[in-house]
Amino acid sequence: xxLLLDYQYFPITKPGKGAGGKTGSWRVVKxxxxxxxxxxxxxxxxxxxxxxxxxxxxxVTVDYEYCKGCGVxxxxxxxxxxxxxxxx
Amino acid sequence: xxxxxxxxxxxxxxxxxxxxxxxxxIYPITPQTxxxxxxxxxxxxxxxxxxxxxxxxxxSAMAATYGAALAGIRAFTATASQxxxxxxxxxxxxxxSRVPVVMVVGTxxxxxxxxxxxxxxxxxxxxxxxWIMAFASNPQEALDLTIQAFRISEDERxxxxxxxxMDGFILSxxxxxxxxxxxxxxxxxxxxxxxxxxxxxxxxxxxxxxxPPEGYMKLRESIHLALKNSEDIIRQHxxxxxxxxxxxxxxxxxxSSYRLEDADYAVVLMxxxxxxxxxxxxxxxxxxxxxxxxxxxxxxxxxEKEIRENLEGKKGVLVLDRSTSFGRGGPLYIxxxxxxxxxxxxxxxTGLGGVTVGKSDMIYLFSKFVEGxxxxxxWYYPKEVGKLDVRTPRDIE
Ligand code: SF4
Ligand code: SF4
Numbered sequence: 172x173x174l175l176l177d178y179q180y181f182p183i184t185k186p187g188k189g190a191g192g193k194t195g196s197w198r199v200v201k202x203x204x205x206x207x208x209x210x211x212x213x214x215x216x217x218x219x220x221x222x223x224x225x226x227x228x229x230x231v232t233v234d235y236e237y238c239k240g241c242g243v244x245x246x247x248x249x250x251x252x253x254x255x256x257x258x259x
Numbered sequence: 260x261x262x263x264x265x266x267x268x269x270x271x272x273x274x275x276x277x278x279x280x281x282x283x284x285i286y287p288i289t290p291q292t293x294x295x296x297x298x299x300x301x302x303x304x305x306x307x308x309x310x311x312x313x314x315x316x317x318x319s320a321m322a323a324t325y326g327a328a329l330a331g332i333r334a335f336t337a338t339a340s341q342x343x344x345x346x347x348x349x350x351x352x353x354x355x356s357r358v359p360v361v362m363v364v365g366t367x368x369x370x371x372x373x374x375x376x377x378x379x380x381x382x383x384x385x386x387x388x389x390w391i392m393a394f395a396s397n398p399q400e401a402l403d404l405t406i407q408a409f410r411i412s413e414d415e416r417x418x419x420x421x422x423x424x425m426d427g428f429i430l431s432x433x434x435x436x437x438x439x440x441x442x443x444x445x446x447x448x449x450x451x452x453x454x455x456x457x458x459x460x461x462x463x464x465x466x467x468x469x470x471p472p473e474g475y476m477k478l479r480e481s482i483h484l485a486l487k488n489s490e491d492i493i494r495q496h497x498x499x500x501x502x503x504x505x506x507x508x509x510x511x512x513x514x515s516s517y518r519l520e521d522a523d524y525a526v527v528l529m530x531x532x533x534x535x536x537x538x539x540x541x542x543x544x545x546x547x548x549x550x551x552x553x554x555x556x557x558x559x560x561x562x563e564k565e566i567r568e569n570l571e572g573k574k575g576v577l578v579l580d581r582s583t584s585f586g587r588g589g590p591l592y593i594x595x596x597x598x599x600x601x602x603x604x605x606x607x608x609t610g611l612g613g614v615t616v617g618k619s620d621m622i623y624l625f626s627k628f629v630e631g632x633x634x635x636x637x638w639y640y641p642k643e644v645g646k647l648d649v650r651t652p653r654d655i656e
Contacts, residue, residue, distance in 0.1 A: 176416055178484040180477055181357045181455045183464045 188237070192221065198240040200255040206230050208252035215244035215253060260505065261439050267398040267430035270437050271337065271363050271423075272297035274405035275309070277445040278361075281332035282310040284323035288342040289375050290427035291365035295337060309335075317342035321349035321362075328358045329466065331457040333409065335360075339427060340367035343381045347388075353420045354389030354482060356467055359412035359454050360420040362390075363405060366530075367427040368612040376613020377427040379530065379582035383558065383590040385422065389482045391489055392559040394424040396515075396533045399437050400508060401425045403500065404556075406445060407510065410496045413453050417489045419482065424558075426531040428613075440504045448503045490560045513557040514565050518544065522551030524629055525570050527595055528579040529555040532616060536579070539621035548629055555591065566598045575603045577628040581610040588636035605632055609639040616641055 202215075209230045216224040216231060223234040224244055233244075245253040265273070271294050275283065285295040301307045310332075312323045320336050327334040338346060343364055353360050366382045368374040379394075386392060391411060395401040401423065408421035425431060456464055470478065490513065497510030509515070517537050519525060526536055533554045543550050553569050570576050576599065580589020587593055592606035607624055610616045620641045 178481055178488070179357075179415075179418065179455070180481040181418075182355060182467050182470065182478050183456055184468060186463050186465045 192237050194235070194237060194239055198238065199257065199259055200240045200242065201235060201238060201258055202233055202240070202242065202244050202253045203256050204231055204233060205252045205254070208250050209248075210250055210252075212249060214247045214249060218243050218247045260441055260444070262436055263439055264434050265398065265437050266293065266432050266434045267395070267401045267425050268293040268365070268432065269297050269434075270398040270402040271405050271425070272301065273437075273439055274402045275335050276301055276307045277440060277442060278333065278335075278406055278409045278449060279446075280307075280309050280335045282312060282324065282327035282334045284312050284314060284320040284327070284334070284336045286314055286317050286320040286338070286342065288317065288339050289365075290367060290377075290431040291337045291339045291342075291363065293431070294363060294365070317346040318349055321346040321353065324360055324362075325349060325353050325356070325358065328353070328360045328454070329356070329458045331452065331454060333359075333413075333452045335362070337363040337365065339365040340369055340375075340381045343385065344369060347385070350385060350388050350390065350420075352467065355478070357418045357455055357482070357485075358420070359409070359418060359452070361405065361408040361412055362420070362422045363401070364422055364424045365427045365431040366424050374612040375427075377429055377581070378611045378613070379424065379426075379580075380611070382422070382424040383582040383584075386558055386590065389419060389486065390559065391417070391419055391421040391486065391493075391557070392424065393421065393557050394529045394555065395426075395430060396531050396554060396556075398430055398433075398435050400556075401430060402437060402439070403505070403508060403510065406440075406449065406504075407493075407496055407500055409452075410449055410500075411489060411493055414489075414492050414496070415453060415455075416492055417485055418455050419485055419489065424530070429531045438505055438507060444504045448500060486560050490562055490564075493557060493560070512565060513560070513562040514569070515554045515556055516569055517552040517554070519551030519553060519569055522549050523574045524548070524550040524625075525573045525576045526550065526552045526579060526625060527555065527570070527576060527591065528552070528581075529558065529591060530581065532579070532581070532610065532621075535616070535618045536621050538618045539625055542618075542622055543625055543629075548626070550625055550629065558591075558594075561594055561598070563598050566595065570595070570599050571602055573602055575605065575628065577625065578604060578606045579610075579616075579624075580606060580608045583608055583611065592636065605634075606636045607639050608636060609641070614641065 578592040
């Protein structure tokens with residue numbers, strides 16, 4: 172639809188990543204996905220409270236800029252493909 | 260088209276049906292309840308497909324309607340009085356989001372104290388919220404204006420919600436002859452819904468998130484301009500309604516006039532009591548008093564042009580307000596007085612909380628006005644009011 176009238180504005184924006192949820196230096200463990208074990212069920216994607224699991228090519232990767240290292244993904248993975256690795 | 264004897268509320272329900280509304284957010288409040296009862300009945304009998312969402316408050320009724328509208332569905336709700344006040348926050352959210360929605364308000368007094376009868380204060384108190392505000396004077400207009408409301412609201416030059424006011428009980432519950440358009444006529448008049456954006460998981464948008472001051476102010480100006488521009492668009496859709504649906508009531512203007520052209524004096528009012536005023540005008544005309552009436556059909560947009568054209572040059576203008584802006588008189592009076600210059604404007608506040616003002620009262624008020632009343636705002640009681648038996652429960656020391 173064309174909304175060409177120059178006085179018309181709508182209070183919407185495109186969602187993007189905010190700086191507020193960035194992990195910074197405080198995460199102590201990070202999830203590492205063993206792609207050879209991952210069956211692509213997306214349970215981790217569904218349960219990650221930060222939406223930092225990124226489905227990719229039938230499997231998943233993690234966006235470490237925002238992952239807080241809570242381990243939920245590791246816990247829900249039915250095939251134990253995600254292990255929590257110390258960062259300290 | 261067929262003729263049917265129905266109430267204002269049934270006329271509104273019929274308009275909702277004809278407009279093929281997809282969702283109605285409902286919470287019953289007197290005197291609007293029978294609109295949603297009628298819709299529920301139509302739904303039960305399979306006459307309409309509307310999703311009827313029952314919620315726990317008016318705030319939620321508007322929120323549900325808003326949500327459906329954001330998702331791209333033609334949505335409707337109705338309310339009155341305390342209910343409108345309760346949804347006030349959502350009323351602003353809908354206008355600020357620029358999403359088309361239609362609501363009918365069965366006007367009613369606002370407490371305290373409790374009073375279920377008619378006045379316009381609930382309606383007029385929303386006049387700064389960015390909604391287009393129409394006001395019906397009979398059930399036929401309630402039906403016609405509700406259908407036109409969807410057309411106006413969904414016009415890309417507007418994209419603002421529309422509320423249609425209707426005098427509680429006086430119109431909502433009394434039955435009269437109403438011309439009901441055919442579905443084909445309305446389908447021809449009302450094209451499929453258009454709106455500025457939708458919520459869509461495939462292409463997400465953030466709605467109403469934090470805006471910096473300048474951006475926020477620009478959005479406010481956008482509402483202001485869309486509301487101002489809607490004036491011509493309302494006339495355009497009104498003419499089209501006259502052509503495609505019914506020529507019975509002239510919708511080519513935002514206000515309606517009666518015996519005004521050659522009149523020395525003018526009366527301005529809004530709503531159902533226009534009928535009594537017209538009869539009173541006929542009586543005074545027979546006595547040689549040249550008086551006419553301008554009935555406000557759209558409080559927003561406020562057509563300065565029409566008001567000036569119709570009222571400037573008159574010897575005097577009397578505004579009848581069925582609502583209050585405490586300490587200032589009536590909202591309609593304030594609007595009229597700020598629009599016309601060089602013409603004397605007086606105000607009568609009356610009819611609040613169901614006080615009956617009929618033809619004989621109008622004859623009295625209009626003649627008194629022509630003779631020359633002194634005060635700017637007069638509170639008029641048709642009957643003697645005895646000493647009110649109200650007091651504080653305990654004397655303050
Ligand atoms: S550790 Fe927590 S935040 Fe990080 S990907 Fe797993 S569930 Fe998400
Ligand atoms: S829960 Fe485990 S198996 Fe399922 S997608 Fe995530 S990592 Fe792969």
